[in-house]
Amino acid sequence: MAKRLIPLFNRVLVEKIVSPSKTNAGILLPEKSSKLNSGKVVAVGPGIHGKDGKLVPLAVKEGDTVLLPEYGGTEVKLDHKEYFLYRDDDILGTLHD
Template sequence: MQVKPLQDRVVIKRLDEETKTAGGIIIPDNHAEKPVQGEVVEVGPGYRNQDGSFAALTVKKGDKVIFGKYAGTEVKVAGQEYLIMKEDDIFGILQ
């Protein structure tokens, strides 16, 4: 990985969503929505408290997470697309 996020930022790789519905209908690529699930690739050191110390982030590398459809900023690094977002934009960790 060539990007190290700063402070409370997280780098996420989107997970591919199913292209077939439960009823067996295949969804074409141009009508498919952006996936809202991803895998955490890198995390920053945390956010700075008022006393100057860092508080660690809740998510860690390798976690599968759910986030908002339009959350984060899309970046392309070495031909691979990633999202960079604040930890606050993540809704939850998939178990």
């Protein structure tokens, strides 16, 4: 049975998108040539309560593709897959086609 992690408060569970290490023609790409440090949002927490007591929802939702900081996040392994937990305000933005 697969485990499912539901983040608490303003946390976001992200699966990083790994860019290919070589082209379709078989040319190896250097590590620094990867496009962006991005990931797919897998799960989000409910948000945090503001000073007025009202729930402040997160800026991202499940399924969003997000731009991540170069460093940070807490690594979590579930069912042999690697995920990262970030705070909502650590995520730099959302990516759209």
